[in-house]
Structure formats: C-alpha cells, structure tokens
Amino acid sequence: MGEGSGAVRVGLIGTKFMGRAHSNAWLKVGRFFDLPRAVEMHAVCGRDKIETPAFAQKWGWRHALTDWRAMIADGEIDLIDVGTPNDVHAEQSIAALEAGKHVACEKPLAGTLADARAMRDAARKSRKCRTFVWFNYRRCPAVALAQRIVASGRLGRIYHVRAAYLQEWGGPDTPLVWRFKGDVAGSGAHGDLNAHIIDMARFITGDEITEVVGAIEETFITHRMIPEGAGAAIKGSADRGAAKPQAGKGRKGRSTVDDAVLFLARFKGGAVASFEATRLATGNKNRNTIEINGERGAIRFDFERMNELMYYDATGEAATRGWTTIMCTDAANHPYAAAWWPDAHVLGYEHGFVNMAADIIRMIAGGQPEVPMPDFEDAFRTQCVLEAAIVSARQRRPVEVREFK
Ligand SMILES: NC(=O)c1ccc[n+]([C@@H]2O[C@H](COP(=O)([O-])OP(=O)(O)OC[C@H]3O[C@@H](n4cnc5c(N)ncnc54)[C@H](O)[C@@H]3O)[C@@H](O)[C@H]2O)c1
Numbered sequence: 138m139g140e141g142s143g144a145v146r147v148g149l150i151g152t153k154f155m156g157r158a159h160s161n162a163w164l165k166v167g168r169f170f171d172l173p174r175a176v177e178m179h180a181v182c183g184r185d186k187i188e189t190p191a192f193a194q195k196w197g198w199r200h201a202l203t204d205w206r207a208m209i210a211d212g213e214i215d216l217i218d219v220g221t222p223n224d225v226h227a228e229q230s231i232a233a234l235e236a237g238k239h240v241a242c243e244k245p246l247a248g249t250l251a252d253a254r255a256m257r258d259a260a261r262k263s264r265k266c267r268t269f270v271w272f273n274y275r276r277c278p279a280v281a282l283a284q285r286i287v288a289s290g291r292l293g294r295i296y297h298v299r300a301a302y303l304q305e306w307g308g309p310d311t312p313l314v315w316r317f318k319g320d321v322a323g324s325g326a327h328g329d330l331n332a333h334i335i336d337m338a339r340f341i342t343g344d345e346i347t348e349v350v351g352a353i354e355e356t357f358i359t360h361r362m363i364p365e366g367a368g369a370a371i372k373g374s375a376d377r378g379a380a381k382p383q384a385g386k387g388r389k390g391r392s393t394v395d396d397a398v399l400f401l402a403r404f405k406g407g408a409v410a411s412f413e414a415t416r417l418a419t420g421n422k423n424r425n426t427i428e429i430n431g432e433r434g435a436i437r438f439d440f441e442r443m444n445e446l447m448y449y450d451a452t453g454e455a456a457t458r459g460w461t462t463i464m465c466t467d468a469a470n471h472p473y474a475a476a477w478w479p480d481a482h483v484l485g486y487e488h489g490f491v492n493m494a495a496d497i498i499r500m501i502a503g504g505q506p507e508v509p510m511p512d513f514e515d516a517f518r519t520q521c522v523l524e525a526a527i528v529s530a531r532q533r534r535p536v537e538v539r540e541f542k
Pocket residue numbers: 150151152153154155156182183184185205220221222223225243244245271272273329369370371
C-alpha cells in the first residue's frame with residue numbers, strides 16, 4: 138500500500154448503478170489518462186452468487202466475491218471502492234481503513250451524521266490511507282472550470298448561490314426501493330441530491346456554509362408499493378440484466394424519507410444561498426443546476442447541458458454585455474478535456490467518474506488532483522450542512538452548522 142510503484146489494485150463493493158459507473162471508470166481510466174500507476178481491477182463484490190461472477194466477467198474484474206469482509210481481508214487490494222447503499226458506507230469504509238486500505242466511498246458520506254462522524258474519525262486515525270468521496274459533478278469540465286473562474290477572482294465578491302437538483306422519478310408509482318427507506322438511505326432527495334449541490338456550492342465558491350436560516354422538508358407520498366424481487370434500480374436506470382423493481386400485489390409500506398427538501402443558507406464570506414432538492418419536480422429529469430452571482434460577473438451550470446458553462450462578465454462593454462456559452466471541451470484550456478476528444482466532441486455522465494478515477498490514482502501515487510478532491514473530512518462538512526437543514530426544518534429555527542462536530 139502507500140505510494141508504491143506497481144498497479145493500484147482495486148476492490149469494488151456494489152454491482153448495480155454505481156457498480157457499473159465505477160467499473161466503467163476503472164476500465165477506461167488507464168486508457169485515456171497517462172497515470173503514474175496502472176490500475177488493476179482486482180475484485181468485485183456483490184450479493185448474488187450468480188449475478189456477481191457474470192458482472193465480473195462482463196466488466197473485467199479478476200475475482201468475484203459475495204462477502205465484502207473477505208474482500209477487505211485480501212492483502213493484495215490497495216483501494217476499496219464503496220458503491221453500496223448509505224447505511225453500509227460506514228461499516229465497510231471503516232473496516233477497509235482499519236485493514237490499511239485507501240477508500241473511495243459513494244456520496245452522501247453516510248445516511249446519518251453519527252456514521253459520517255465515525256468515518257471521518259477513522260480516516261483521521263489512519264494517517265497512511267487516503268479517502269475519497271464520489272462527488273462526481275466536481276469533475277465535469279464545466280463545473281471544474283467554474284471553480285477555477287471563481288478562484289481567479291473574476292466574479293469578485295459573491296452575493297448569491299442558487300442551487301437546485303430536480304428529478305421527477307419519485308412519483309406514486311415508484312415502488313418502495315431502498316431510497317425510500319429511512320433506515321437504509323438516511324434521507325430521501327436531501328441526502329441523494331442536496332448532498333451533490335451542497336458539495337458543488339462549497340467546491341465552486343471555496344467557501345463554507347455557516348448557517349441554515351430556514352428549511353422545508355416534505356414527504357408527499359407516504360406509502361408505496363412493496364417491490365417484488367430483489368431489484369432496487371431507480372426508475373429509468375439502464376441497469377440491463379438486473380431485476381427491475383416491480384410493484385408487488387397490492388401490499389404497501391411506509392416511505393420514511395423526504396421527497397423534497399428546500400433550505401436557505403449563509404456562507405462565511407457573506408453570500409446567501411438557496412438549495413432545493415426533489416424527486417417530484419415534474420418535467421425535470423436530472424436537472425442539477427447552480428448559479429453564482431458576484432459583483433463582477435456570474436456563472437451558471439445545468440447538468441442537462443453538461444458540456445457548457447454560462448459565464449457573464451459584468452465588467453465588459455455595456456452594449457455587448459451578456460451571457461456567454463462556453464463549450465468546455467478545449468484541451469488547452471479546460472480541465473480534463475485534454476484526456477478526451479477533439480474540441481466539441483462532447484462528454485457524458487460517465488466521464489466525470491473516469492476523471493475522478495484518474496485523480497484518485499494520481500493522489501495515491503503522491504501527486505495532485507486536477508481540481509480539489511473531497512475526502513472524508515471534507516464530505517463530513519457537507520454532511521453537517523445536510524443535518525443543519527433537517528434540524529432547521531423539524532425544529533423550525535435557524536441552525537448554525539458549527540452545532541455539529
Ligand atoms: N455519485 C452519483 O452521482 C451517485 C448516483 C447514484 C447513486 N449514488 C450513491 O451510490 C450508492 C449506491 O447507489 P446505487 O444507485 O448504485 O444503488 P443500487 O441499488 O443500484 O446498487 C447497490 C449495490 O449495493 C449492493 N448492496 C446493498 N446492500 C449491501 C450490503 N449490505 N453489502 C454489500 N453489498 C450491498 C447491492 O447488491 C447492489 O449491488 C449510494 O450511496 C448512492 O447514494 C451516487
């Protein structure tokens with residue numbers, strides 16, 4: 138382990154939505170990026186004895202396991218990649234850190250603040266091991282460029298951050314998959330979607346949220362059909378070959394998570410912010426948006442047009458001043474673009490994961506990521522903001538983020 142020179146041997150837990158996204162990233166990263174160390178797709182762990190070997194063969198994993206503890210005990214593995222539901226992130230990540238492995242864990246860091254804190258503490262204790270959290274949107278070239286623009290001071294003082302992550306798949310016909318179970322997911326749209334935009338807002342501004350001033354948490358659909366079979370893919374997922382959740386024969390169970398959470402917040406640097414996450418925003422498929430308004434300019438991003446960053450230069454000549462659409466695919470000027478295709482041969486969802494895999498390998502080899510990488514310490518701060526919003530909504534009061542440590 139450590140900064141050695143051989144291949145980084147990866148062990149992945151989870152074989153569904155993120156299992157596929159991460160497998161694709163580990164498979165592609167060494168082919169598109171010149172990395173200081175190679176990647177070996179050593180082992181994948183699923184729960185199904187028949188599906189898991191088939192998954193391993195399809196994606197090029199050398200070994201297939203159904204016991205994640207056996208994977209963590211494998212002395213050959215350097216990095217454990219956690220792509221499982223939120224309730225097991227802590228148990229799996231902490232065990233991996235205690236076994237001396239680097240850990241790349243999916244977001245949100247955990248379903249609960251207590252789990253997230255335990256993960257942060259385990260990461261602090263294990264000084265040799267690096268931790269990474271898959272806040273993949275940081276590594277869309279347009280979002281990474283937004284971070285660089287703000288860091289360069291071109292927007293000047295930041296006044297407003299306006300972030301919304303809107304999806305529509307969580308209607309009444311969507312069965313009671315794990316994402317609607319509080320004991321597994323921790324929260325609903327909040328941990329799923331607000332986690333991403335809180336991270337993006339912190340990343341792009343380089344500033345910290347200090348206070349949640351007020352919040353609304355709403356569960357519109359309190360009972361959902363209990364699915365038949367083990368499938369748990371989200372509606373619309375192209376998880377081909379996997380059992381899709383089908384609503385069962387009339388039996389319903391209680392949804393114990395929010396469908397939507399909205400909140401207002403303040404940043405340390407003085408900016409005010411609004412955040413909105415819902416899986417019931419009819420008409421919006423995967424609309425992850427952020428706008429930042431500063432005294433000298435503004436930027437705007439919408440994941441549904443992920444190759445573009447909108448930039449407004451308020452210092453330009455008044456007669457021609459307006460929003461500029463930047464196609465963020467220029468190898469010489471845009472983060473990550475040099476690894477991919479000629480200008481304007483656009484990227485997709487999966488490229489953010491490949492870009493992140495490249496930065497993980499660079500960092501394990503002792504180098505620097507292309508843009509700042511969230512570790513468990515950093516993701517814990519996002520988790521504290523999530524918690525502050527929930528406390529604010531339930532207790533109907535302003536909540537300082539420093540209440541949570
Ligand atoms: N970064 C992103 O954009 C993004 C997108 C979707 C999901 N996620 C996150 O990724 C994680 C997984 O979500 P998903 O959509 O892949 O879920 P999923 O339901 O599609 O897959 C979960 C996988 O974990 C396995 N699993 C479940 N419980 C397990 C356990 N106790 N031990 C071992 N394996 C177990 C399942 O068998 C399955 O293979 C979640 O934390 C989710 O929030 C992140």
